[in-house]
Amino acid sequence: MEDVLNTQFVKLKEAMDNLFELKSSGHVSDFKQSSGALMFVALKHSNREVKRNIKSGRDELHLQKSKVDLSRLQLQNLLYEVSHLKKEIVRCQKLKSRDTYLELLSDKEYASKFSANGEEMNSDMSSHKTHLYRLECELRLRKELDSQYNALLTSKQELLQANLSQTQRYLSFAPALRTLQDSTKPLHDALQLSLDVEWKLNSIVKYLPRALYILFINLKSLQRAKEFPFNSEIVGFENDAQMQELLLDTENTLKERRNFAEKSNVMESVPDNLLGRLLKPHPLYISLVIESPDKSSELILLIRYWELLKCVTVRAQFSNNALTNNAQGDINLANDLLAHLYDDDLGHDIPVPGIEYEVTQLQFNEEECMEYLVKNGYGKPYCWLQSMCSIATIDKKKFFKHELNLHKWIIEVFQRISKRWRSWLRLNQQIRGLTYKDVDMYTLRENIYPEGLSCSLVQWTAISHEEFNIQNSDLLNNLSPANGITYTSYRAVIVRGSAKMECFIRIPSNYPLEIPLWILSVHWNGRHTAMNNAAIKMMEFWTNSLRPKQLEKNHRLLYSQLFRTIYSFDIFLETEGAMQATREYNKEKPYISTFTKRIRLRPYKYIRKGSMYTFKQ
């Protein structure tokens, strides 16, 4: 364009110069002027052309510029999108299902509950999918449980309501009854009924926990009925009870504030203290004093309630009015008495349903709690004791029991305790008599054979259980396993002439549920036991087969067993060695035949008909 304009300008200048020369030389040529003027036209034309070019160029430039702008914008967009996606990715990466916090059913339970649904599932489902499916199941289950819970809540509410209305109804009777009582007062006086004696209860009673309260009220009423001689009282101070209630309140509020993690840390750091702190018995407890059958001593039962374990424990101790020479023995006796009161009720675990779960929630286990109770001398939670306090129990065989007739039950327990106690006292009396030989064997009632004994008891000593177990008897192998029963063992020596018999006696701690067991060993021309001599085995059987119900009235079991053993030994000696030249023992007992049956059974059985007596096989 510049060239075009330049050439035009150059031409124009030449033409102008030419014209100027001509003018200056005086030549004026029109031709030249007009051609010069035409040149201007051409110039104008060129100018216009240039302008148009410029314009079109500018337009194009604008177009391109807008294009650039657009693509830049797009780029910006993309960048933004990238960053956004990146953010999303990070967020996805961080995303985690909260189902890990959920405690799902175990695989086994799941399989058992949803086995039907499980079959529909594809076996080649991915683990994720199965997990999802399980979550769904869990959700369904939880919803169901929730609805059940709600139903239970409403029914509870309804029951409460019904209870309330019933109470209202009974309360409405009260004024009428009161007037009735007032109006019949003369009649009461005439009949010497004292219905209006006030129930004087200490203010402390109302601080008792529910279980102990029930027990105490029942005991009081029994005491008034005077059916059984015993005394009960509450030990502890009102202040303590009030204090504990307050403490409990503050502790609860504190607990709420603390978060979960903190709490668990605290528990791990001081487990021992915590067990002691949490397992605190109620500050009030009941002390129950029962007089022994022979009025010589008293059995004191300390009954405590454990808020956390929801059960009561009993600790027994004796207070002897008479000789106190065997304190440990007395404690053992008391514990044995209570532990074997009922079969399979040894108090080894807490018999409250569901307590295991609750204890585990507090990160203990049952054993720890039991150990704590025993170690600190709080006694054991027997089932019969819970029943006395109307606490529902569940024993090892999963047998659920909730005693409601407390009155009857408490009397039964008392009677049982006293019966057992009497048996034990008699047994101890027998053992003492035998040990110190302050019994006259010839005048004892159990001495059924009037002609007297030829053998004599020369020794009766206590031995350790190990010494007893050494007696390698078939008998011990054939016994059913000892179920929490402990044994006291004794050794008795019976002598006649050169023959000696050792008896090993084992008295079980659940006497008289089980009776003492005898193992015999005769030393005479070698050692004869039930293992190598059938006659001794029969003798042992005859002693051990004595059952309490076969005893005559007022006969003592241990004495009877002893006499049975002595007679058997006599007869054994008198029948043994028939062919020997010199017989050491002559026949003194009356019996018809020495042996019968192929087993050559000896006449161990004592038969009495009127004044006639004899021994028989």
Next chain:
Amino acid sequence: MKERDLKRAYNNVLAQAISTSQKYLFAGNLFGDIFVLSLKELDKCTEEPPSKLQVFKQGSDVDINCLAFHRDFLIVGAIGIIYGLPWNEEEQTLSPKRAWEIKIPMPVDAVEVPDVNSLWVCSETDTLYAGCGDGIVYQIDLEDGRIEREYRGHTDYVHCVVGQADGRLYSSGEDGTVHFWSDKQKEPLSILEPHKNRQLLRPDWGKWIGAVSVNDDWLICGGGPRPAIWHLRTMEYTRAFDFPGPVHVCDFVDDSVLIGGEHNHVQFYTLNGSLQANIPVENTSSYSSVWQTNPFNFMSIAGFSNKLHILKDFRFLDSKIELYGNVQDEDDVDNDGGKQEQEDEDLSF
């Protein structure tokens, strides 16, 4: 001590018998219980434990002194009575009702009811021979239950009776004699008195003869005296066995001699007196052995313990089978026991 433990500890199995079908073993004890064991269980060679035993109670007042099996009857010898119980093989049940009873006759002045100590059945003539506590062997016709003959001769009770199909009978007794009888003669053919022989007498244990066994030419007997093998015709003993205790069981098994008694072993001897096998048993004293060779070799030894000892090759102990504690529906029995304990407990003594 609980009833159950007492029975386990002092179970005294006096008698055993094998059924005619040779499929069942019966064992009776002094507590009046009859245990039934199916021998099929023992024959199969699998590892699984055999099924439990059945028990049929005869009442605690019945001492089962001896058992025998004839046709489909289990014959029980108790005190003063012999009775038959029908055995139903298909249902494997022993009838609780006695199909027949034979009372042992007692003189008017008798003081004691005699035990039935030993039974021997002669299946060819359907005759039962019972050695009893009154020293008499009764010959009983099983067709009508009539006592056909009384073999009197022993001065004390009879321990053991065995016989042979030709009518010869042998009985041993507490009086220390073995009587040889014939069904054709009133008096005993001869009387053997092992305790009169110095080599056989063991004074500590007395003169009684607890067991006797015969085959065609030989007789073994023993008790308080040492067991010995006697020649039937010469009445001389050829060999004595060194069994170290009183003898209650002896028998010819194949070509050897089984001897058992108050010892913790049961022993097999050859006919010339050398020890062949010494089998440890848990019995304080062994009282009974039964055996068969057909359909398979089997022997059971029982005594004063809660176990049956099973031998399959007559040389080694194969297995022990517990009696009480291994019985079907035993829990019921236990429950009864439990009730009993409860009653006991209410008595104060």
